[in-house]
Amino acid sequence: MYDILIVGAGPAGLTAAIYAARNNKKVGIFEGNVPGGQIVVTATVENYPGFGKVDGPDLAYSMFEQVMNLGVELIGSYVSEIIKTENGFIVKTEDEEFQAKVVIIATGTSQKRLEVPGESDFENRGISWCAICDGSLYKDKVVAVVGGGNSAMEETIYLSNLASKVYLIHRRQQFRAEPHIVEKVKKLENVELVLDSVVEEFIGDQSLGKMRIRNVKTGQERIIEVSGCFEYVGQIPATDFVKELGITDEAGYIQVDNNFETKIENLYACGDVIVKNVRQIVTATNDGAIAALNAIKKLS
Known part of the structure; x- marks a missing residue:
């Protein structure tokens, strides 16, 4: 059983993994796509402290490399379901099941579509x-x-x-x-x-x-x-896999308290996927750190 399983390897999830691993917790992080989240598809980042100007993929790789060097296990799959149990959680992918005492959701958002005629016809063809x-x-x-x-x-x-x-x-x-x-x-x-x-x-x-x-x-x-x-017309929260848990608002964003914990004990969420007013790389990393530290406190 893992101490902490993190769903999503964007800035929030990667930061949570860093803090959890540095506290000697057994950590796994799920990512079915390329690690780094939205940064990977951002050409240039100019508002991240310490970097006047940095290529998005380079910043994403630096974060990911730091996580891997701490011994965090990367699980290259999308999560399909999270189930609460007496001892923690079962996290399901298409092919496997994993158990954890704590789960942190950091799945971020995806790009919204215009939903106009012809859009689906020319997706990836223009x-x-x-x-x-x-x-x-x-x-x-x-x-x-x-x-x-x-x-x-x-x-x-x-x-x-x-x-x-x-x-x-x-x-x-x-x-x-x-x-x-x-x-x-x-x-x-x-x-x-x-x-x-x-x-x-x-x-x-x-x-x-x-x-x-x-x-x-x-x-x-x-x-x-x-x-x-x-x-680039807005974002949609990646929360379809948790809608049955009743932790999202009407728009699909996850509701959390000041500790980034949902109404389900030991289930946390952080980053762009939660209800919030500001969605930036720096706020995502902030969320990830706080969520992980509060989860660690619960486990101690």
């Missing part, structure tokens, strides 16, 4: 949610980015160095991203801002070729020709 993964496919081509937050801005900057032109589409006149990064985007010569506008349809044959855009103020529509589109 439509992507990861510029750092797929951006090189569009070298010297025209692409679009949809969104108005920091992620949309950062990936627009990244893509502007590859694509011949980038349309940045946002449903409002003002961006919600940090002002300094917005100013960087506005200075890019090959970026066209398409404001007060929404995507109505994706069009193409074997791959994406066009997008139908509508101005929300005038109702006027236009067709833009693109080879790719990158969506």
Whole structure:
């Protein structure tokens, strides 16, 4: 039996693993994808203390390497169910079962979809949610980015160095991203801002070729020709596997107390997956540390 099993190897989960392992606990961490969470698909991080500017994948690997050097067991599977028992928990994957005294959920979020006609037809055939993964496919081509937050801005900057032109589409006149990064985007010569506008349809044959855009103020529509589109329109909590436990709010985020413990004793959650107002790398690592330390106190 593990002392602590952590579900999700993003910044919150990895930080929790570091604190737990350094307290001599037997720790396992589940990750069905690439360790590092959203950082892995972030081209550049400029707001993490100690790093003026760092590539997202490099920061993610540094965190992951530190965890592995502490002897934490990486379990390369997605968790399908968590069951409370008299002695702790059973954590199920598709093929195996694991037992732990404490479980910390740190599954983060995934990218929200636009849910418009043609989107499912061209997923991975022109439509992507990861510029750092797929951006090189569009070298010297025209692409679009949809969104108005920091992620949309950062990936627009990244893509502007590859694509011949980038349309940045946002449903409002003002961006919600940090002002300094917005100013960087506005200075890019090959970026066209398409404001007060929404995507109505994706069009193409074997791959994406066009997008139908509508101005929300005038109702006027236009067709833009693109080879790719990158969506950054919000996040969805990765909590489908715990919905039966009754620990989430209406939006699917996990509810925790000040100790990051859910209403189920010894079941903790931390990072972007919980109910909170700010979701940043630094807040995720903070959550992971506090959750782990409180879990360790319970085990002592």
